[in-house]
Amino acid sequence: MSQSTFDDDELFGEAADEMRATVEEALAEARAELPESDDIWAVDADNTLGVLNALKGALDTGDAADSLREAKKQFVMGERADAFDDADDLEAEIEELEDLLGDIENAHEEAAELASTIPELRGALDDAHADEDDE
Numbered sequence: 001m002s003q004s005t006f007d008d009d010e011l012f013g014e015a016a017d018e019m020r021a022t023v024e025e026a027l028a029e030a031r032a033e034l035p036e037s038d039d040i041w042a043v044d045a046d047n048t049l050g051v052l053n054a055l056k057g058a059l060d061t062g063d064a065a066d067s068l069r070e071a072k073k074q075f076v077m078g079e080r081a082d083a084f085d086d087a088d089d090l091e092a093e094i095e096e097l098e099d100l101l102g103d104i105e106n107a108h109e110e111a112a113e114l115a116s117t118i119p120e121l122r123g124a125l126d127d128a129h130a131d132e133d134d135e
Helices: 008-033 037-041 048-058 064-080 088-134
Strands: none
Touching: 008 064, 008 088, 037 048, 048 088, 064 088
């Protein structure tokens, strides 16, 4: 092997390129795990509880959070090592995905909360109307 293949600057450049590729790949994986908009918009259900459960299922983000975490971890390492010539695009994409993932997770929690509340509410309303009928 020639001495030039072990040049520190060249090796650092290769490592930086590989790190950037790893970040981009992890971001692509995170995006691929996000639900499709049609999956959360169009629901086939017979009642409100079915709609909420379908929505809750459609809002599942799979491994998106893990992929985003990996992207951010590699990005932070690259930034601290000053490995990226221009990382503004990566940083913006990470922030965008973090915000979107947070919104999806919040919607999932809200749908889950409503799905657990609706049966209790239905029962309470049935009881209230049964009491009304008894009077």
